[in-house]
Amino acid sequence: MKRILITGANSYIGTSFEKWMQQFGDNYQIDTMDMHGDQWKEKDFSQYDSVFHVAGIAHADVSKVSEETKQLYYKVNCDLAVETAEKYKNDLNGKNGQFIFMSSIIIYGEETNINKKRVITSETLPNPSNFYGDSKWKAEQKLTPLKSETFKIVFIRPPMIYGEGSKGNYQLLVKIANWTPVFPNIKNERSMLNIYRLCDFIKLRVDFSDSGVFLPQDPVFQRTSFMVKEIAASKGKKVYLFSGLNLIIYLLGYFPGRIGRLINKAFGSLIIEQGVD
Structure with missing residues (x-):
């Protein structure tokens, strides 16, 4: 039996992973810990084969925030992880x-351009464009020296995650699908990741006792306009795509x-090269 501790209670990814793993019964023991306050420091972590750290402040509007809020991102996303x-x-x-x-694909920066496809490859170096991405990247940098033959570290850098109950940018697409009857048919490409594919990916990392940097994604790139149309259809609505x-x-x-x-941001192409781990 594999024993896994999820550090970060009530997170979307952590909760989804915990529920998804229930299908495997007694082959896995999944515990969750709230990381608020200092009580977590009293728990003995040595009983766990893996610790899945999902505690953090999610990506939000980072254009107008106070310096105090910025420092909170570093405290939670970086210092708490370390x-x-x-x-x-x-x-x-x-x-x-x-x-x-x-971690997040955001460590490479979030710049996209409708007139130029951006491709992340195994040679692409992290280059955060805001404090959210920088807080994740600094966490990776500080965690790396802890790695050893007996202490494996896995960095997951996913693109936008979508699925039932998902938040962030995906919810913006949901709002658009609920609101508009028409939408531009721009031929862009985006790497995305279904929440259940992510859960399966995490399970495999645990099963194989992996270490390293991983960039999981769906096998097919998504088009923003198609996603809006599909979201609307799932809610019994029609969205007409136009190219005029x-x-x-x-x-x-x-x-x-x-x-x-x-x-x-809406129509730029940002993809991870297929086959990049």
């Missing part, structure tokens, strides 16, 4: 263990300021 890994390693006292850290204004939308991508940013 503290947790250090405690786990100390509790193991030389025994084998695996620490799985939920595509040239204008492509031109708006060159505009400076908020309009250009919104166009490029």
Whole structure:
């Protein structure tokens, strides 16, 4: 039996993983721990084969936040992750263990452009464009020295995660699908990851006692317009896709300021090269 501790109660990914693993019965013991306060420091982590660290502040609107909020991102997304890994390693006292850290594709920066496809490859270096991405990248940098033959560390850098109950940018697409009867048919490509495929991916990392950097994604790239149409259809609505204004939308991508940013964020192409681990 594999024993897994999820550090970060009530998170979307952690809760989804816990529920998904129930299908495997007694082959896995899944425990969850709330990381608020200091009570977690009193628990003995040595009984677990893997610690799946999902505690963190999720990606939100980072354009207008206070310096205090920025520091909170670093405290939670970086410092707490390192503290947790250090405690786990100390509790193991030389025994084998695996620490799985939920990082993000955002560590490569979130720039997209409707007029130029962006491809992340195995040669692409992290280059965060905001403090959210930087907090995740700094956590990876500080966790890496803890790795050893007996203490495996897994970094998961997923693209946008979608599925039942998902949050973040996916919910913006849901709102659009609920609101509009028409949507531009721009031929962009986005790497995305279904929550259940992520759960299966995490399970395999545990089963194989893996270590390293992983960029899981769906086998097929998504088009923003198709996703909006499919989301609407799942709710019994119809969204009609049109290409009549595509040239204008492509031109708006060159505009400076908020309009250009919104166009490029919605319709830019950002993919992970297939086969990159």
